[in-house]
Amino acid sequence: MDPHAVPLLRRADLVERGWHSRRVRRELDVGFLRAIRPGMYARAADVDGLSxxxxxxxxxxxxxxxxxxxxxxxxxxxxxxxxxxxxxxxxxxxxxxxxxxxxxxxxxxxxxxxxxxxxxxxxxxxxxxxxxxxxxxxxxxxxxxxxxxxxxxxxxxxxxxxxxxxxxxxxxxxxxxxxxxxxxxxxxxxxxxxxxxxADGRAQLPGESVSRLRLHDLGFAPPSLQVGVPGPNGTTYWVDFGLDDVDAWGEFDGRVKYRGIAAAEGKTPQHVIEEEKRREDWIRGTTRRHVVRWGWEDLGDAATLGLRLAAFGITPPRGGARSVHRGAQ
Structure with a gap:
């Protein structure tokens, strides 16, 4: 549901329906209502599925x-x-x-x-x-x-x-x-x-943004972002990261990413995954570069992503990790 369209219920609205304090507490306890702010509620069915x-x-x-x-x-x-x-x-x-x-x-x-x-x-x-x-x-x-x-x-x-x-x-x-x-x-x-x-607007998902931070910390050169690779029949395959200093490609994979592609193109997630495999084979075969994928589970810190990349023989060409500011914790 559009968050701007979620019906908000004041305590006075509930009282008009005959829902006094005991009834409101019961509906909160059983999960029918959600407290949004003191004295302001919404139906759980309207908000629980929101991002x-x-x-x-x-x-x-x-x-x-x-x-x-x-x-x-x-x-x-x-x-x-x-x-x-x-x-x-x-x-x-x-x-x-x-x-x-x-x-x-x-x-x-x-x-x-x-x-x-x-x-x-x-x-x-x-x-x-x-x-x-x-x-x-x-x-x-x-x-x-x-x-x-x-x-x-x-x-x-x-x-x-x-x-x-x-x-x-x-x-x-x-x-x-x-x-x-x-x-x-x-x-x-x-x-x-x-x-x-x-910051770089060519990173298309938060996972790609965090990936850039981790790659930076590991000592990789700034990757090329959203790189076009010529595909079959005049098509273009877009790759998330060109790790040009180590002659490799990187792809951030997230479940949301596949669901979004499937929904946008009217396909099943399984169909999208199969197409991705064919796409990756083409990219690897035509560019002669390694392709490595990672997900949120590999982005907890730079060392974790580094282990994932090293498993595919990909290591930064220079020693030592770097850091963008740590920010407020």
Whole structure:
């Protein structure tokens, strides 16, 4: 279900139905209702199947419904509203507030920042920080995995409409705008700059963003991203990573990736997997390069991915690991 269309139920709505406190507690206990915020509920069937980002959107809607004035969302909450991937939900709703505003309510994290005169965007009636500022705010405060995934996705949304088409100039304009925001405050500035300079919109999934971090830490050269390999009958096969310094290809595999391809093309996941095997055979045979695949289970840290690659005879050409900033933990 569209998170903006999930029906939200106030306590007063439930009372009108004759559901007083005991009935509400019972429906929560048996799993029919979910508490979204104090005094605000939704049917479990409407929210349990939502993604992490979509659940954040539902919580943001609930806060807006119960606030005296429209909140301005920022950070991870703004990222979710803007359709960017959030590798974690810290449980809070992040909002901007002026210095004179009171302390935060339940589950609300207030960030001191004047909003008057600040350019805002509106998503289905909810106000939030624009793309560039959201990138900067997240990069200042979050782990590198979260912040690089969001920065990559933001650049992709702006400059990479389809494989093989990446508007470098448009991406650089967004990057520079985000860097300008990051430099308005000394808090987390250096960490944010490293993330924003590392970001690349050609990474198409959070798993690919985290993979880039791990490859960097292992000492590999920056890989080519979304590389086109000529296929049969004039087709093109797109490969996630060109590990050019070791003459190999890398592919991030995720169950969501296969489900998404299957759904988009009207095929079964098994059919997609079989096609992927034929595709990989072609790429390996025509380019004479190793092809190695990895998944989330290999991305816990750089050493784990390194073991996966080493099993296929792929090791970084230079010794020693490197690191992009560690971010806030």
């Amino acid at each position: 992490r980002e979509e659940k954040i959107v539902v919580k943001a809607r609930a806060l807006a419904r119960t606030s005296g004035s429209p909140p301005v969302f920022c950070g991870l909450t703004a990222a979710a509203l803007l359709g960017l991937p959030c590798l974690r939900d810290d449980g809070g709703l992040h909002v901007l507030t002026a210095e004179s505003r009171p302390s935060a309510g339940a589950g609300v994290v207030r960030h001191r920042s004047l909003t008057e005169g600040t350019e805002l965007v509106e998503v289905a009636g909810l106000r939030c920080t624009p793309l560039a500022r959201t990138m900067a705010d997240v990069a200042r405060a979050e782990t590198r995995e979260v912040s690089v995934s969001i920065a990559d996705a933001a650049l992709r949304a702006r400059a990479f409409p389809s494989p093989g088409r990446y508007d470098v100039d448009d991406a650089e304009r967004l990057r520079e705008e985000a860097l300008s925001w990051a430099r308005t405050s000394p808090r987390g500035r250096r960490a944010a700059e490293k993330v924003l300079l590392f």
